[in-house]
Amino acid sequence: MASFYPLAYAAEKVGGGRANVSNLTPAGAEPHDLEVSPQDVAAIREADLVLLLGRDFQPQLEDAAGSGKKVLRLLDTPGLDLHPDGDPHVWLDPIRYATIVGRIGRVMHEPAATARLQARLRGLDGEYRTGLAHCERREIVTSHEAFGYLAERYGLEQVAITGLSPEVEPEPAKLQHVVALVRERGVTTIYFETLVSPRIAETVASETGAKTAVLNPIEGLTKNEASQGEDYFSLMRKDLRTLREGLGCS
Helix, strand or coil, X not given: CECCXXXXXXXXXXXXXXXXXXXXXXXXXXXXXXXXXXXXXXXXXXXXXXXXXXXXXXXXXXXXXXXXXXXXXXXXXXXXXXXXXXXXXXXXXXXXXXXXXXXXXXXXXXXXXXXXXXXXXXXXHHHHHHHCCCECCCEEEECCCCCHHHHHHCCCEEEECCCCCCCCCCCXXXXXXXXXXXXXXXXXEEEECCCCCCHHHHHHHHHHCCEEEECCCCCCCCHHHHXXXXXXXXXXXXXXXXXXXXXXXX
Protein backbone atom coordinates (compact mmCIF):
# COMPACT_ATOMS: atom_id res chain seq x y z
CA MET A 1 0.00 0.00 0.00
CA ALA A 2 1.32 3.44 -0.97
CA SER A 3 -0.11 6.62 0.49
CA PHE A 4 -0.08 8.70 -2.73
CA TYR A 5 1.02 8.70 -6.35
CA PRO A 6 4.83 9.30 -6.30
CA LEU A 7 5.33 6.45 -3.82
CA ALA A 8 2.94 4.14 -5.67
CA TYR A 9 4.70 4.86 -8.97
CA ALA A 10 8.12 4.13 -7.50
CA ALA A 11 6.90 0.86 -5.96
CA GLU A 12 5.25 -0.24 -9.20
CA LYS A 13 8.42 0.38 -11.23
CA VAL A 14 10.66 -1.27 -8.64
CA GLY A 15 8.37 -4.24 -8.06
CA GLY A 16 7.41 -4.81 -11.67
CA GLY A 17 4.98 -7.69 -12.09
CA ARG A 18 6.01 -9.23 -8.76
CA ALA A 19 4.36 -6.60 -6.55
CA ASN A 20 0.68 -5.76 -6.19
CA VAL A 21 0.74 -2.00 -5.47
CA SER A 22 -2.32 -0.02 -4.40
CA ASN A 23 -2.50 3.78 -4.13
CA LEU A 24 -4.58 4.94 -1.15
CA THR A 25 -5.17 8.38 -2.73
CA PRO A 26 -7.65 8.04 -5.64
CA ALA A 27 -7.04 9.75 -8.99
CA GLY A 28 -8.25 13.34 -8.87
CA ALA A 29 -8.02 13.62 -5.06
CA GLU A 30 -5.73 16.09 -3.29
CA PRO A 31 -3.53 13.94 -1.00
CA HIS A 32 -3.41 16.59 1.76
CA ASP A 33 -7.21 16.29 2.07
CA LEU A 34 -7.42 12.50 2.16
CA GLU A 35 -9.83 11.10 4.75
CA VAL A 36 -9.15 7.53 5.78
CA SER A 37 -12.01 5.04 5.48
CA PRO A 38 -12.44 1.81 7.47
CA GLN A 39 -11.59 -0.03 4.23
CA ASP A 40 -8.29 1.86 4.05
CA VAL A 41 -7.45 0.89 7.62
CA ALA A 42 -8.17 -2.77 6.86
CA ALA A 43 -6.06 -2.66 3.70
CA ILE A 44 -3.13 -1.10 5.58
CA ARG A 45 -3.27 -3.81 8.24
CA GLU A 46 -3.26 -6.58 5.61
CA ALA A 47 -0.44 -5.11 3.49
CA ASP A 48 3.08 -6.57 3.46
CA LEU A 49 4.56 -3.07 3.08
CA VAL A 50 3.10 0.39 3.71
CA LEU A 51 4.81 3.38 2.04
CA LEU A 52 4.18 6.76 3.65
CA LEU A 53 5.86 10.10 3.05
CA GLY A 54 5.64 10.88 6.78
CA ARG A 55 6.07 14.01 8.89
CA ASP A 56 2.32 14.75 8.81
CA PHE A 57 2.03 15.04 5.02
CA GLN A 58 -1.10 12.87 5.35
CA PRO A 59 -1.70 12.79 9.12
CA GLN A 60 -4.86 10.62 9.13
CA LEU A 61 -3.15 7.98 7.05
CA GLU A 62 -0.02 8.06 9.17
CA ASP A 63 -2.05 7.65 12.35
CA ALA A 64 -3.89 4.69 10.83
CA ALA A 65 -0.65 3.02 9.72
CA GLY A 66 1.14 3.42 13.02
CA SER A 67 4.70 2.11 13.10
CA GLY A 68 6.52 -1.18 12.76
CA LYS A 69 8.85 -2.97 10.38
CA LYS A 70 6.38 -2.97 7.49
CA VAL A 71 5.73 0.81 7.65
CA LEU A 72 8.25 2.92 5.72
CA ARG A 73 8.24 6.71 6.30
CA LEU A 74 10.25 7.96 3.39
CA LEU A 75 11.03 11.52 4.49
CA ASP A 76 13.21 9.85 7.13
CA THR A 77 15.44 8.39 4.39
CA PRO A 78 19.11 9.28 5.03
CA GLY A 79 20.66 11.68 2.52
CA LEU A 80 17.53 13.59 1.51
CA ASP A 81 18.83 16.91 2.89
CA LEU A 82 15.38 18.24 3.78
CA HIS A 83 14.62 21.95 4.01
CA PRO A 84 14.19 23.24 7.58
CA ASP A 85 10.74 24.68 6.77
CA GLY A 86 9.34 21.15 6.54
CA ASP A 87 8.79 21.18 2.76
CA PRO A 88 7.79 17.58 1.85
CA HIS A 89 7.84 17.87 -1.97
CA VAL A 90 11.11 15.98 -2.46
CA TRP A 91 9.90 13.95 -5.46
CA LEU A 92 10.00 17.08 -7.68
CA ASP A 93 13.80 16.91 -7.46
CA PRO A 94 14.75 13.82 -9.49
CA ILE A 95 17.92 13.28 -7.47
CA ARG A 96 16.15 13.28 -4.11
CA TYR A 97 13.42 11.10 -5.60
CA ALA A 98 16.12 8.65 -6.71
CA THR A 99 17.28 8.47 -3.08
CA ILE A 100 13.73 7.53 -2.03
CA VAL A 101 13.56 4.95 -4.84
CA GLY A 102 16.77 3.44 -3.49
CA ARG A 103 15.26 2.93 -0.05
CA ILE A 104 12.09 1.39 -1.48
CA GLY A 105 14.19 -0.89 -3.67
CA ARG A 106 16.26 -2.14 -0.75
CA VAL A 107 13.16 -3.09 1.22
CA MET A 108 11.55 -4.75 -1.81
CA HIS A 109 14.81 -6.60 -2.66
CA GLU A 110 14.79 -5.52 -6.32
CA PRO A 111 18.27 -4.10 -7.03
CA ALA A 112 18.17 -4.33 -10.84
CA ALA A 113 14.79 -2.59 -11.26
CA THR A 114 15.82 0.00 -8.69
CA ALA A 115 19.02 0.79 -10.59
CA ARG A 116 17.07 1.17 -13.86
CA LEU A 117 14.61 3.63 -12.35
CA GLN A 118 17.40 5.62 -10.69
CA ALA A 119 19.24 5.81 -14.04
CA ARG A 120 16.09 7.21 -15.67
CA LEU A 121 15.84 9.81 -12.91
CA ARG A 122 19.46 10.85 -13.43
CA GLY A 123 18.67 11.23 -17.13
CA LEU A 124 15.67 13.42 -16.26
CA ASP A 125 17.91 15.52 -14.04
CA GLY A 126 20.19 16.04 -17.05
CA GLU A 127 17.24 17.17 -19.18
CA TYR A 128 16.29 19.76 -16.55
CA ARG A 129 19.87 21.00 -16.16
CA THR A 130 20.21 21.49 -19.90
CA GLY A 131 16.71 22.89 -20.41
CA LEU A 132 16.95 25.49 -17.62
CA ALA A 133 20.59 26.49 -18.07
CA HIS A 134 20.00 29.63 -20.18
CA CYS A 135 16.82 31.53 -19.26
CA GLU A 136 15.87 35.23 -19.30
CA ARG A 137 14.26 34.92 -15.86
CA ARG A 138 14.87 32.67 -12.85
CA GLU A 139 11.77 33.41 -10.72
CA ILE A 140 8.89 30.91 -10.66
CA VAL A 141 5.79 32.48 -9.10
CA THR A 142 3.54 29.67 -7.86
CA SER A 143 0.20 29.50 -6.11
CA HIS A 144 1.51 26.90 -3.62
CA GLU A 145 4.96 26.51 -2.08
CA ALA A 146 5.60 23.10 -3.66
CA PHE A 147 8.62 23.70 -5.90
CA GLY A 148 11.38 24.60 -3.45
CA TYR A 149 13.48 21.48 -4.05
CA LEU A 150 13.11 21.74 -7.83
CA ALA A 151 14.05 25.43 -7.71
CA GLU A 152 17.08 24.75 -5.52
CA ARG A 153 18.35 21.95 -7.77
CA TYR A 154 18.22 24.05 -10.95
CA GLY A 155 19.14 27.51 -9.71
CA LEU A 156 15.64 28.99 -9.76
CA GLU A 157 13.89 31.19 -7.19
CA GLN A 158 10.47 30.06 -6.00
CA VAL A 159 8.08 32.91 -5.12
CA ALA A 160 5.00 31.32 -3.56
CA ILE A 161 1.71 33.16 -3.04
CA THR A 162 0.59 30.71 -0.33
CA GLY A 163 2.63 28.45 1.95
CA LEU A 164 3.21 24.71 2.10
CA SER A 165 -0.50 24.01 2.59
CA PRO A 166 -2.47 24.77 -0.60
CA GLU A 167 -5.70 25.40 1.32
CA VAL A 168 -4.45 28.38 3.35
CA GLU A 169 -5.46 31.81 2.06
CA PRO A 170 -2.54 34.25 1.63
CA GLU A 171 -2.28 37.31 3.86
CA PRO A 172 -3.17 40.53 1.96
CA ALA A 173 0.35 41.86 2.59
CA LYS A 174 1.90 38.71 1.10
CA LEU A 175 -0.35 38.95 -1.94
CA GLN A 176 0.64 42.57 -2.53
CA HIS A 177 4.32 41.70 -2.08
CA VAL A 178 4.06 39.07 -4.81
CA VAL A 179 2.20 41.48 -7.10
CA ALA A 180 4.93 44.09 -6.61
CA LEU A 181 7.67 41.54 -7.29
CA VAL A 182 5.97 40.34 -10.48
CA ARG A 183 5.81 43.91 -11.77
CA GLU A 184 9.35 44.79 -10.67
CA ARG A 185 11.04 41.75 -12.22
CA GLY A 186 8.93 41.47 -15.35
CA VAL A 187 7.55 38.02 -14.51
CA THR A 188 5.32 36.88 -17.38
CA THR A 189 3.72 33.71 -15.98
CA ILE A 190 1.96 32.79 -12.74
CA TYR A 191 1.77 29.04 -12.14
CA PHE A 192 -1.13 27.15 -10.60
CA GLU A 193 -1.74 23.44 -10.00
CA THR A 194 -3.95 20.70 -11.38
CA LEU A 195 -5.62 19.64 -8.12
CA VAL A 196 -6.01 23.11 -6.51
CA SER A 197 -8.22 26.08 -7.46
CA PRO A 198 -6.47 28.57 -9.81
CA ARG A 199 -8.27 31.54 -8.21
CA ILE A 200 -5.27 33.01 -6.33
CA ALA A 201 -2.94 32.71 -9.31
CA GLU A 202 -5.56 34.30 -11.54
CA THR A 203 -5.89 37.21 -9.10
CA VAL A 204 -2.16 37.98 -9.28
CA ALA A 205 -2.16 37.56 -13.06
CA SER A 206 -5.09 39.93 -13.54
CA GLU A 207 -3.43 42.60 -11.39
CA THR A 208 -0.11 42.40 -13.21
CA GLY A 209 -0.99 41.54 -16.80
CA ALA A 210 0.81 38.19 -16.55
CA LYS A 211 -0.62 34.97 -17.92
CA THR A 212 -1.29 31.75 -16.02
CA ALA A 213 -0.03 28.24 -16.72
CA VAL A 214 -0.21 24.85 -15.02
CA LEU A 215 2.88 23.67 -13.15
CA ASN A 216 2.09 20.20 -11.89
CA PRO A 217 3.37 19.20 -8.41
CA ILE A 218 2.62 15.56 -9.34
CA GLU A 219 1.02 14.80 -5.99
CA GLY A 220 -1.49 12.71 -7.90
CA LEU A 221 -2.89 12.11 -11.35
CA THR A 222 -6.19 13.59 -12.46
CA LYS A 223 -8.67 11.08 -13.88
CA ASN A 224 -7.94 12.45 -17.36
CA GLU A 225 -4.17 12.07 -16.91
CA ALA A 226 -4.62 8.52 -15.67
CA SER A 227 -6.84 7.60 -18.63
CA GLN A 228 -4.30 9.06 -21.08
CA GLY A 229 -1.44 7.02 -19.63
CA GLU A 230 0.48 9.95 -18.16
CA ASP A 231 3.08 9.18 -15.51
CA TYR A 232 5.75 10.85 -13.39
CA PHE A 233 8.22 11.22 -16.27
CA SER A 234 5.74 12.55 -18.83
CA LEU A 235 4.39 15.10 -16.33
CA MET A 236 7.88 16.20 -15.26
CA ARG A 237 8.73 16.77 -18.94
CA LYS A 238 5.53 18.81 -19.37
CA ASP A 239 6.59 20.90 -16.38
CA LEU A 240 10.00 21.43 -17.99
CA ARG A 241 8.41 22.65 -21.23
CA THR A 242 6.12 24.96 -19.24
CA LEU A 243 9.03 26.40 -17.26
CA ARG A 244 11.14 26.92 -20.37
CA GLU A 245 8.35 28.88 -22.01
CA GLY A 246 7.54 30.94 -18.93
CA LEU A 247 11.17 31.73 -18.10
CA GLY A 248 12.21 32.51 -21.67
CA CYS A 249 14.81 29.74 -21.90
CA SER A 250 16.86 29.21 -25.04
